[in-house]
Each structure stands twice: as C-alpha cells, then as structure tokens.
Ligand code: SF4
Ligand code: SF4
C-alpha cells in the first residue's frame with residue numbers, strides 16, 4: 001500500500017499548495033505498527049505524516065461533523081464505506097459538496113486493530129488467521145461511490161448470499177427466544193455511547209439520549225433503559241445506516257450491533273426498496289423514510 005500512501009501525499013501536497021483545501025484528512029501511524037489514526041494535515045510540511053495501510057480502518061467521514069459549521073475547504077481520503085458516509089452527510093444536509101475534495105481509494109480490505117492489540121498483548125493466544133476485519137469481510141461496496149480523484153484498482157464486493165444469514169436465523173426464533181437473545185446481549189451494554197459517537201448517521205446536533213428535560217432514557221444500565229437506547233437508535237438508523245460496521249467494531253463488550261442494523265436494512269429493502277443507504281448520491285434526493293408520497297401505503301396508522 002506504499003504506492004497509495006505516496007499518491008495520497010502527492011495529492012495532499014498539490015491541494016494544500018495551491019490553496020484548493022485548508023485541511024486534508026487522512027490517517028497517520030499510531031504508536032504501534034498495527035495502529036493508524038485520523039490525521040488532519042493543515043500545511044504542506046504535515047503531508048509526510050499521511051499514510052494508508054491495512055489498519056486505516058477508521059471511517060473518516062464522521063470527522064467531517066467537526067467542521068460542519070465552518071467554511072474550510074476540506075480534502076478527505078475515503079474508502080468505500082467512508083464514501084457512503086459522505087453521501088449520508090450530504091443527504092442529511094450536514095456539509096456542502098462544494099466544500100469537499102474527495103480522494104477515493106478502492107479499498108483492499110482492512111485488518112482489525114483491536115484483534116492485533118490482543119494478538120500482541122501476550123494475554124491471548126494469537127488468532128490463527130487475523131485476516132480481514134469482520135466489517136470488511138461483510139463489505140458490499142469497497143469502491144468509493146463519490147470522489148473527485150480515484151486511486152487504486154477496482155475491488156470486488158466481499159459479501160455474497162450470506163449477507164442476512166444471521167438475521168434470518170434470528171427471525172426464525174420464537175418470540176420468547178428472540179426476547180431472551182436480545183435481553184442477553186443488551187444486558188452487556190455499559191452505555192458508553194461509543195457506537196453513537198463513531199456513527200456518521202448519528203449526526204443530530206442534540207441527541208435524545210443527552211436530553212435532561214424530559215429525560216427520555218434513564219442513565220442507568222438497567223435492561224429497560226438499555227433496550228430503550230438500542231431500540232430508539234435502531235429506529236433512527238432505518239434507511240440511513242450505511243453499513244460501515246464502525247459501531248460494532250468499537251463496542252467494548254462485543255455487542256453484535258450489525259445484526260440490528262442488517263435487520264433494518266433487510267426490512268427497508270423489503271418494504272420500501274430495493275434500497276441501500278449511501279450507495280448513490282443524487283442532489284436533493286432523500287432516503288425512503290424521509291420522503292412522503294400521497295399514495296404511500298399507510299394502513300399501519
Ligand atoms: S468496510 Fe469495505 S470499504 Fe470499508 S474498510 Fe472494509 S473493505 Fe474497505
Ligand atoms: S458501544 Fe457497546 S457498550 Fe457502548 S453503548 Fe454501544 S452497544 Fe453499549
């Protein structure tokens with residue numbers, strides 16, 4: 001991936017030098033070789049810190065939210081999932097297209113840095129195969145959807161017919177079994193909100209979970225408050241989740257959040273689809289649950 005790094009540096013230098021962007025977002029090397037963290041270059045002298053390697057997994061599109069109220073022109077490197085995040089932000093009116101210069105990288109798939117930390121900690125047996133991160137094994141679009149410049153050879157989607165396999169297994173459970181399943185996983189949640197913070201689709205300025213008057217969800221990690229948190233967040237993701245897998249990747253207690261997101265994707269596809277969030281950018285187009293037509297079926301009301 002050295003070629004990609006060099007190309008990114010070349011583009012960043014050009015854009016910063018000619019004043020086309022004020023900030024260029026990419027990744028820099030972390031403390032360990034298996035860590036890459038977001039890095040924002042503001043001067044040509046910073047550009048040599050930019051890297052692209054198999055641990056550049058963090059979805060950078062979420063970082064654009066820090067600049068949504070500014071005027072800066074921003075260069076940003078995107079993989080397939082990051083680019084779908086940008087479509088999400090454009091559709092949600094969070095940032096203007098003309099402020100962005102998007103450098104797409106056809107993504108060869110990333111490794112999981114947390115797995116690498118475990119493998120290198122000496123506390124766990126090293127995983128036999130520390131291949132692609134889970135979210136990359138499930139990736140339906142590794143190629144950037146939206147870009148001004150593209151780097152790398154077109155990649156093949158990695159998930160096949162098995163995409164909703166686990167969702168179907170859960171759908172086939174009895175109601176009691178399903179309740180038990182979700183009670184078990186949600187009881188582990190410590191409500192750290194890492195899944196919300198990392199999510200590009202969670203971009204409301206005031207989040208219902210932070211409100212105190214009224215307080216919609218209690219601060220306790222009781223099972224009812226945890227259910228409330230996950231059900232509300234899930235319903236806000238319907239038709240909007242771009243399947244980047246970041247929420248599940250950062251969860252410290254390994255809650256399989258993508259199961260919930262995939263159930264919503266499957267249902268939105270069935271009832272409103274075919275529809276994949278963030279896969280196409282058409283200026284002014286709204287996701288299915290943000291648009292209304294008079295002939296919409298509404299017999300659920
Ligand atoms: S989810 Fe797809 S685009 Fe995103 S890092 Fe993994 S392989 Fe690349
Ligand atoms: S990241 Fe995991 S533990 Fe934290 S709030 Fe989300 S689901 Fe709960």
Ligand code: SF4
Pocket residue numbers: 195198199200201202237240241242243244245246247248261
């Ligand atoms: S809910 Fe998870 S998978 Fe969906 S957009 Fe947010 S972080 Fe990505």
